[in-house]
Amino acid sequence: MADTSAQTGADTGADTGAGGADGADAVREQAVEAALAKLDLDTKTRLLAGQDMWSLPALPEIGLRSLVMSDGPIGVRGVRWTADDPSVALPSPTALAAAWDPALARRAGRLLAQEARRKGVHVLLAPTVNLHRTPLGGRHFEAYSEDPYLTGALGTGYVQGVQDGGVGTTVKHFVGNDAETDRFTVDNRIAPRPLRELYLAPFEAIVKNAHPWGIMTAYNQVNGTTMTEHRYLVNEVLRGEWGFDGANVSDWMAARSTTGDIEGGLDVAMPGPQTVYGPALAAAVRAGEVEEQAVDAAVRNVLRLAARVGALDDAPPVVADAAALERIDGDALAREIARRGFVLVRNENGALPLAAGTSVALSGAAARDARVLGGGSAQVFPDHTVSPLDGLTAALPDGLLTFSVGADPSDELAPADQGFTLRAVCRDAAGAILGEGSLPNGQVQWIGDDLPAGVTHDTLASIEVTGTFTPRESGEHSFGTRGLGAYTLTVDGRTLFDGVQAMGPETDPFEAFFGSPVERGRVALTAGETVEVSLRHTLDKEFAAPLPAVMFSFVHLGPRRDPDELIAEAVEAARAADTAVVVVATTERVESEGFDRKDLALPGRQDDLVRAVAAANPNTVVVVNAGSPVEMPWRDEVAAILLTWFPGQEGGAALADVLTGAEEPGGRLPTTWPVALADVPVTEVTPTDGELDYAEGVFIGYRAWDRAGAVPAYAFGHGLGYTTWSYDSLVVGPDAATVRLTNTGGRTGREVVQIYLAPVADGVERPARWLAGFASVEAAAGESVEVTVELPRRAFEIWDEAAGGWTFVSGGYEVLAAHSLADARLTARLDV
Secondary structure (H helix, E strand, O other), X not given: OOOOOOOOOOOOOOOOOOOOOOOHHHHHHHHHHHHHHOOOHHHHHHHOOOOOOOEOOOEHHHOEOOXXXXXXXXXXXXXXXXXXXXXXXXXXXXXXXXXOOHHHHHHHHHHHHHHHHHOOOOEEEOOEOOOOOOOOOOOHHHOOOOOHHHHHHHHXXXXXXXXXXXXXXXXXXXXXXXXOOOOOOOEEEOOHHHHHHHHOHHHHHHHHHHOOOEEEEOOOEEOOEEHHHOHHHHHHHHHHHOOOOOEEEEOOOOOOOHHHHHHOOOOEOOOOOOOXXXXXXXXXXXXXXXXXXXXXXXXXXXXXXXXXXXXXXXXXXXXXXXXXXXXOOHHHHHHHHHHHHOEEEEEHHHOOOOOOOOOEEEEOHHHHOXXXXXXXXXXXXXXXXXXXXXXXXXXXXXXXXXXXXXXXXXOOOEEOOOOEEEEEEEEOOOOOEEEEEEEOOOEEEEEOOOOOOOOOOOOOOEEEEEEEEOOOOOEEEEEEEEOOEEEEEEEOOEEEEEEEXXXXXXXXXXXXXXXXXXXXXEEEEOOOOOEEEEEXXXXXXXXXXXXXXXXXXXXXXOOOOOHHHHHHHHHHHHHOOOEEEEEEEOOOOOOEOOOOOOOOOOOOOHHHHHHHHHHHOOOEEEEEEOOOOOXXXXXXXXXXXXXXOOOOOOHHHXXXXXHHOOOOOOOOOOOOEOOOHHHOOOOOOOOEOOEEEOOOOOOOHHHHHHHHOOOOOEOOOOOEOOOOEEEXXXXXXXXXXXXXEEEOOOOOEEEEEEEEEEEOOOOOOOOOOEEEEEEEEEEOXXXXXEEEEEOOHHHHEEXXXXXXXXXXXXXXXXXXXXXXXXXXXXXXXXXX
């Protein structure tokens, strides 16, 4: 019988900071109180302000070391966003969620803790547990699911794993940060019932089951109050009802009011040192505007965090010897998560796995230049990436694989990468070199003190991105810039541009700095012949950036070929092969932090490529390299479709494992995939007069599809494997459902048993059905297994707005044991 402890949300970990039976909590609390008693007002408020972009100040007088934070959630960037200190890049959160396995999420968390310790990081700014309210959300790929129970279970595993390694988490973004449009100011109007049953539910589950050491409050408002000042949701719900005793950290630049934030329960205003805390908070206390006990409460929470991670003297860390923990192979785990999260949504006539000796025609620019992670603050620099072309080249015998570009998802210039060897030279106003740093590509993004050695923001006047370029294709190459300020661009001795890019109307910093690239000129180059390149960027000292940052890009695009010609080449290769594999993808301009999506269409001529190849070869397999749902108008014209999300640094190797049948695709959809955007029940992400009304109430995701009576392309929970399963029996009780099933196929496989509840007759407005629990089982061919899935009390409850509490809804329920929402295998009646 499978171990379902992780799936049911049980806290199976060691002491993670709440109620430790060994008395360590009491010792930590004593150390916290002793340290707090030694601090004066100015020091306390300085501690809450942060000392720079990523850390809090050390206070040697009380034995407090500097607490260092870093962005996640798929890798630990560290305090420097640079390839000089590479990071393991795991698959996107949507990929991890597609594995439907909290134990796997926990292992991912343990690896990230290992990475954090290596980089001197105490607190990971992750996981993101906002919901997939709409597929248009720009950071959809960075969150887990449209379902609050699945999200809470996965987030619990992730947090437990990171904290198993002695590193803190900040579960984010509390709460309602479900889209990017006007994210700094939008007032999300969410009624109490959907707020409790949907958006708060994952946070509640994680607080109760994983005891996170931190929470990050969001930019947005909820029902008229910005989240960093939300006394009710932070002080009364998060801390009061749920018992959260960790540190509450603002999203970066979200804190706007000294008195509002401290009274609203915000402990740390980041980044520092120029925030609404520090001297401003001390002055507010002295003026009688803030009680010093509110400051003490915040400092106490920060010191408790420091004690837990081992940064406070006389306080035993939660993990006594984190350095002695068993080392995890990051490459191997990244590969495992990728294949476990791949979702095979279509597989006609056994198109996959490929038979031995099958010749493959691979096409799609994304097969050669894979997108392995999403854009924005989640980006890291892995020391290597395995593209689909790399993975299949290594896995298939010589002579069985051909590659054609076919179609490129983008005709925009992108940060200089393949063929470029670059470094950044920093100079002062007199032209003297201050320091140098390497670049993995043409993108410079130095935030806070993330500058090359010897360089400061005060002395830095210009940066030159300089080096060489060896093109892989002959023809006319385009070069350009992205970002604000003055530039001089030179390629092979020719000055292509010498001018200024002015500030546009953008309001989001990511858009302001990382807006559309601008082509500055073209140069005819020969494949294999190296040329010198240079982009000098002079800083505009008059421009007041929201953060101390240097952010710009040297961008490039290879020779533009006739799109029809490229598709024709792919078609000819496909016609000559046994199987055609087409890789389609989104781009950073489609899925990234800072903006929402406008549509769900694949960019460029990728749909045309798929249709043309499928017409030439009936054994066409489409690999979808996207973090979020996309429209697939050709889905009934191809033999197989494999969703690989943003698959991380080992994505191509995992793809080869799955296509060749060395491994089974293990994923199930964590969110509904529509046929077309027009069919999606909830799509609104644009506020009206500053407000975004969550008018759909509790009906998002599959709940909304059921209510609308609409049929998606692929239902929540859907996913095929390489074997088949019979569901033999279902026995239900008030607390659990036990399912017996048999692997009826010819090979070992894994199944995700999903349990849904459907009220038989309902006197209250509720969804037609909802996920109540799940568990994974593995069995050899012909083997039968049994699994028990807990039915938590909350699955039968609703939030009663009139009573202001949870109400158990008695009556009859159908309990569905299902392969997916649309494929219930067994049904039993339960009266509660």
